Amino acid sequence: MLRGSPRFVLVLVASISVQIVTSGAHTISAPPVAAQVSWAPEEPGQGRLFVLRVTPADGESVSAVRGTAAGETLHFERTESGGFESLAAVPIGTEGSMPVDITVVYGDEREEELSPTIPVSAGQYRHAELTVAPSLGRPLDSEQQARLDRDRTRAAEVSRQAHRSPRLWTDELVLPRDARVTSGFGDGRVFNGQVSSRHMGLDLDGAPGDTVVAVSRGVVALVDQFLLAGNIVYLNHGGGLLSGYFHLSEQLVAPGDTVEAGTPIGRVGATGRVTGPHLHWVVRYGSTSVDPRSLPGLPGVR
DSSP states (O other): OTTHHHHHHHHHHHHHHHHHHHHHHHHOOOOOOOOEEEEESSSOBTTOEEEEEEEOOTTOOEEEEEEEETTEEOOOEEOTTSOEEEEEEOOTTOOSEEEEEEEEEETTSOEEEEOOEEEOBOOOOOEEEEOOOHHHHSOOOHHHHHHHHHHHHHHHHHHHHHHHSOOOOOSOOOOSSOOOEEEOTTOEEEETTEEEEEOOSEEEOOOTTOEEEOSSSEEEEEEEEETTTEEEEEEEEETTEEEEEEEESEEOOOTTOEEOTTOEEEEOBOOSSOSSSBEEEEEEETTEEEOGGGSTTOOOOO
C-alpha cells in the first residue's frame, strides 16, 4: 500500500494540473485591439484646421465613425485605404491641448469610445492699429445692434446648414484672389487706440471691381447686405465647412446656385465698415472661425 500511494498522488496532481491548464486556455482570450487615431499636422495651431484619421485594427469591420471636437460635430468619411477621415478645427482661444471624443461603430454593432488629446501650438498674432472716422469707432446704437444681431443669426444658420449637408468640397482648392495678404487672421484690431476685436478672417488686396472666386465646390447659402461686412456671399461646402466673402461691390451669384472651385461669385469692394477696398475672406468649421490658409491642400498665399 505504501509503494502504491505515491503513484496515486502523482496521478492525482497531474490530473489537477491538466484541468487547470485546460480551464485557463478556455477562459483567457486576448483583448481586442483598439482602433488607432492619428492627426495631421501633429501639433495643429490655434485657429487652424487639421485632419483626424481613424484606422481600424487588422481584420476589424467598421461601419461608421462619429465624434465631436471643441463642440463641433465631426464628419468622418471612409477613405480608399479603409480608414476614416474628418476635418476638425482648433478654436483660436484653445490653450495647450484639445480633447476629442470619437465613437467607432463596428460591423457587429460593438462601439468603442476613444478620447485622444490633441496638442495645440500657440499662434503668432499681431495688433493692427486702425484709425477710422469717429462714426465707425463709437458703440452701436439700438437699431444698429438689432441689425447686427440679425446678421449674426443668418450667419449662424449657414453654420448649421454646413453641418447638416454632406461634403461638397473637393481636393481642388483655389484662392479667391491671387493677391497679397493685407491683414492676417487672428490679429487684434485697435480702433482709434482701443483694442476692440480680433480679425477673424483674412484680408486680400484688391481694387474695386476685381473678381472674387469660390475656393471650392459648394452651394450658395446666403447673399445679403450686412451692417459690418457689407455685401456678402456665404458658400456651404458641406461636411461642416463654409466660406464667406465680405465687403463686395457686386454679388454675382444667387442662393441655391452650385459653384465649383474658381467660379466667379463677386467683385472686390468697400461696402460695410471698412477703411478701403479689399476682400475679407472667412472660413469656418461649423461656428468655429479658422485661418483660411489652414485649408488642407490650399495653394500658397502671398
